[in-house]
Amino acid sequence: MSTVAFTIIAILTLAAALAAATLPKLMHAALSFAVMFVGISAFFFLLGAEFVGLVQIFVYIGAVAVLIVFTILLTRHDTEKVRGFNWNGVVVAVAVFAGLIWAITKTKSLSQAPLQIEPVTVQRIGELLMTSYVWPLQCVGVLLTAALIGALILVMEEKRE
Amino acid sequence: MSGDAVDQIFIHAKQWLLSFMSGRAPDWLIQVASSLINIAVLLGVFLTLFALISVLERKILGRMQNRYGPNRVGPFGLFQPVADGIKMLIKEDIVPARADKIVHFLAPVLIAAAAILSLGVIPYGRNMTPFVIDGGILFFFAVGSATELTVFMAGWGSNNKYSMLGAMRAIGQMISYELPLIITVLPVVMIVGSLNPDKIVVAQSSYTFGFVPHWFVFTPWGATAFLLFFVSGLVESNRTPFDVPEGESEIVAGHMTEYSGFKYATFFMAEYIGMFAVSGLGVTLFLGGWHAPLRFLEFIPSYVWFFIKLSILLFVYIWLRGTLPRTRVDQIMNFAWKFMLPMAFTCVVAAAVWHYTDRGLRGWLWSFVVIAAVYVTLSILLDTRRKFAPRTYRFAE
Numbered sequence: 322m323s324t325v326a327f328t329i330i331a332i333l334t335l336a337a338a339l340a341a342a343t344l345p346k347l348m349h350a351a352l353s354f355a356v357m358f359v360g361i362s363a364f365f366f367l368l369g370a371e372f373v374g375l376v377q378i379f380v381y382i383g384a385v386a387v388l389i390v391f392t393i394l395l396t397r398h399d400t401e402k403v404r405g406f407n408w409n410g411v412v413v414a415v416a417v418f419a420g421l422i423w424a425i426t427k428t429k430s431l432s433q434a435p436l437q438i439e440p441v442t443v444q445r446i447g448e449l450l451m452t453s454y455v456w457p458l459q460c461v462g463v464l465l466t467a468a469l470i471g472a473l474i475l476v477m478e479e480k481r482e
Numbered sequence: 483m484s485g486d487a488v489d490q491i492f493i494h495a496k497q498w499l500l501s502f503m504s505g506r507a508p509d510w511l512i513q514v515a516s517s518l519i520n521i522a523v524l525l526g527v528f529l530t531l532f533a534l535i536s537v538l539e540r541k542i543l544g545r546m547q548n549r550y551g552p553n554r555v556g557p558f559g560l561f562q563p564v565a566d567g568i569k570m571l572i573k574e575d576i577v578p579a580r581a582d583k584i585v586h587f588l589a590p591v592l593i594a595a596a597a598i599l600s601l602g603v604i605p606y607g608r609n610m611t612p613f614v615i616d617g618g619i620l621f622f623f624a625v626g627s628a629t630e631l632t633v634f635m636a637g638w639g640s641n642n643k644y645s646m647l648g649a650m651r652a653i654g655q656m657i658s659y660e661l662p663l664i665i666t667v668l669p670v671v672m673i674v675g676s677l678n679p680d681k682i683v684v685a686q687s688s689y690t691f692g693f694v695p696h697w698f699v700f701t702p703w704g705a706t707a708f709l710l711f712f713v714s715g716l717v718e719s720n721r722t723p724f725d726v727p728e729g730e731s732e733i734v735a736g737h738m739t740e741y742s743g744f745k746y747a748t749f750f751m752a753e754y755i756g757m758f759a760v761s762g763l764g765v766t767l768f769l770g771g772w773h774a775p776l777r778f779l780e781f782i783p784s785y786v787w788f789f790i791k792l793s794i795l796l797f798v799y800i801w802l803r804g805t806l807p808r809t810r811v812d813q814i815m816n817f818a819w820k821f822m823l824p825m826a827f828t829c830v831v832a833a834a835v836w837h838y839t840d841r842g843l844r845g846w847l848w849s850f851v852v853i854a855a856v857y858v859t860l861s862i863l864l865d866t867r868r869k870f871a872p873r874t875y876r877f878a879e
Contacts, residue, residue, distance in 0.1 A: 348638060352585065355631055375620045383627025383660075387653065390634055443617045443677050 326367055334360030342410070347393055355386040372443045489783045492523075493609050520612040524601055532754045533563035539800045546804035566747075573743035578641060581740060585639030590741065590748040593632040597755040599625045604762040605679050607772045607785030618679040619671060622763060623664055626718070629756070630656050633727075633737055636749075640740035648736020651811060652727035655717055658818040663714035665826035666707040669833030670698055670767045679763075683771030693777065697770035702850040703832035708768040710826055712795075715760035717814065719753060721799055723806035724814055761795040762788075820864055828856040 337360055340353035358381040365374030450458050487494075496519055503512050537552060537559060544551030552559035577586060600622050602613035615621050630653050637649020671677055674685040688696050698704030717724040728736035738749045765771060769791050772784035809817075832849035839845035 348582075349585075352631075352635065371615065371617055372620070375617050375624045378624040379620070379627055382631060383624070387630050387634065387657070390631070390638075391653075394638070443620070444675075 323367060327364075330360055330363045330367065334364070342414070348390070351386070351389050351393055354389065355382055358382055358386065372446050489608055489785075491783075492607075492785070496520075517613075520602075524612050525598070528598075528601060528755060528758060529751075531758065532751055533567075535754060535796060536566070536750075537562045539803070542797070542800050543804050546801075570744050570747040575743045575745060576740075578740050580641045582639040582641065585635050586740070587745075589632050589636035589639055589737075590745045590752070592635070593629060594748050594752040594755070596625050596628045596632060597752040597759060600759040601755065601762070603679055604759070604766055605683050605771055606762075606788050607783065610772075610785060611680055614680065615678075617677045619667060619677045619682075619763075619767075622759070623660075623667075626756075626759075627660065636741070637737040640737070642740050644733045644735075644739045645737050647733050648727045648739065651733075652720065652737060654811075655724065655726065655814055655818070658815055659714045659717040659822070662710050662818065662822040662826040663718060665823070666711040666714065666829055667763075667767060669703050669707055669829050672830070673698070673833055673837060679766050679771075683766055683773065686770040687773055689777050695770055695773060695775055697768065697773075699768040699770075701833075701836060701846060702853050703829045703836055704768055706825065706832070706853050707829040708764065710822055710829065711764055711768065712798075714822065715757075715764060716799070716802070717818075719757040719760055721753075721757065722803040723809050725808060726811050726814065757796070757799060758792070761792055761799070764795060765791045821860060824856065824860055825853075828853055 334357055337353045337357035341350045341357060344350045344353060358377065362374040362377035362381075365371075365377055496516070499519065500512060500516060503515060507515075540562070541551035541559065552562040555561040555565045577583060603611065603615060603618035603621050605611040611618075633652045633656070634649050637645045637647075637652075640646075670682060674682045676682065676685075686695070686697050690696065694700065699708045720727050726732075728738060733739070738746060741749060765788060772788040774780045774782060774784075774787050832852040835852050836845040836849040839848045
């Protein structure tokens with residue numbers, strides 16, 4: 322059951338990623354990028370990491386994908402133009418992929434039998450965030466607030482003389 | 483225990499249906515069948531409700547505007563949705579020549595899918611949550627946040643400036659109001675200590691003196707959060723007075739301008755389903771879910787109470803539509819960032835105060851003080867009452 326699901330989701334995710342890299346229209350590429358995010362969150366669900374899967378949809382579909390689509394729309398005038406094939410991109414992609422494969426095969430713990438991991442509940446994550454990891458959480462909060470205020474100052478209307 | 487039998491009648495019916503399969507079919511098939519039954523019932527109930535509400539809305543609006551609503555088809559015009567459905571189905575489906583065919587087609591499908599998915603996590607009665615998931619509330623908002631992308635797809639795919647403008651407006655206000663919508667849910671999650679909608683309903687089950695229910699709406703922070711949640715929900719479902727994205731008099735029909743026939747009907751349906759979902763979540767979070775308002779009324783089945791509360795909220799939606807004019811885009815945005823957001827944060831603080839002052843009368847008073855103080859400060863700070871002066875015009879820059 323779960324291998325079947327894994328295969329289907331893997332094919333869909335890879336197809337969406339490939340489409341995002343190769344589709345001629347930029348907007349289509351951005352939308353297939355969003356489909357790929359859905360595939361990744363489906364993987365998290367399959368692994369029992371419900372919370373991470375939901376946050377994946379929340380952040381990447383609800384915010385990042387909308388942001389990408391908007392930046393394309395607001396900054397580029399050639400969204401309708403057909404893109405050429407980018408060979409430099411292929412070189413970078415192959416290099417990153419090879420590096421990852423090398424790192425994975427070198428990992429020693431890969432050959433050991435996988436531990437039985439309980440599905441992580443939302444409650445457990447919340448408790449950990451509020452006890453052991455409360456300082457990192459607060460620091461991230463301060464950072465995000467600073468970013469929010471910075472963004473507001475950037476777009477604020479300048480006072481007329 | 484006859485009351486219990488009526489309460490659980492749908493659960494028993496489903497188990498009875500599934501009992502035919504047990505022993506004969508593999509386990510996973512039974513699981514799939516169980517999910518399919520849930521989905522079929524959910525769709526059946528809410529599409530019927532959609533048909534009913536669409537005619538009731540026109541009747542009630544008609545009553546408010548001193549005219550008859552639809553009254554030609556069937557008794558009291560009740561078969562109007564059937565006629566409308568047939569009309570929508572046999573209309574020509576027009577796709578603009580310069581439109582992006584695939585995106586144009588996918589947008590209504592995805593928007594309806596997102597709306598229907600969010601219905602799945604709401605508890606409609608005792609043991610009657612179609613899709614039990616630990617982070618149910620999070621699921622609701624995760625699915626809801628996908629709506630923005632689909633609205634964008636509709637606007638961009640149509641290749642029409644009105645569509646694009648409408649989509650921009652819709653996304654702008656949806657993103658702005660998603661913040662207060664989610665933050666007003668936080669105090670409830672904090673107090674209950676769970677993101678599971680069933681646990682949130684159970685936490686509101688007891689009564690003080692047997693007649694004051696422990697619904698969160700009866701605490702100061704809960705009442706404030708509920709009002710903010712309701713207004714945000716109004717914006718999220720693009721209803722009057724916040725229907726700028728499809729303001730007919732300005733930009734035709736916003737992101738739905740280039741849609742006709744059944745695709746338009748799908749958008750329409752998604753909007754109503756979204757409204758049901760947000761109201762359902764409001765009932766679950768603040769109005770005690772499927773619990774009866776008084777203890778001696780508990781003999782009435784739980785799902786009846788849920789749908790009574792839902793209908794009251796839907797009536798308020800229609801009532802507001804009949805009463806209020808459309809607001810301006812900048813007014814909506816200002817209201818979101820300058821008033822809704824600080825008040826939503828205040829609710830979180832007030833809920834914490836309520837919790838740490840023993841959740842009793844003292845907690846009630848203290849959290850009331852917190853909210854009143856912030857409300858008064860905000861209204862002094864945001865006082866934009868201009869003295870009499872020549873009218874000024876502001877134009878888009």
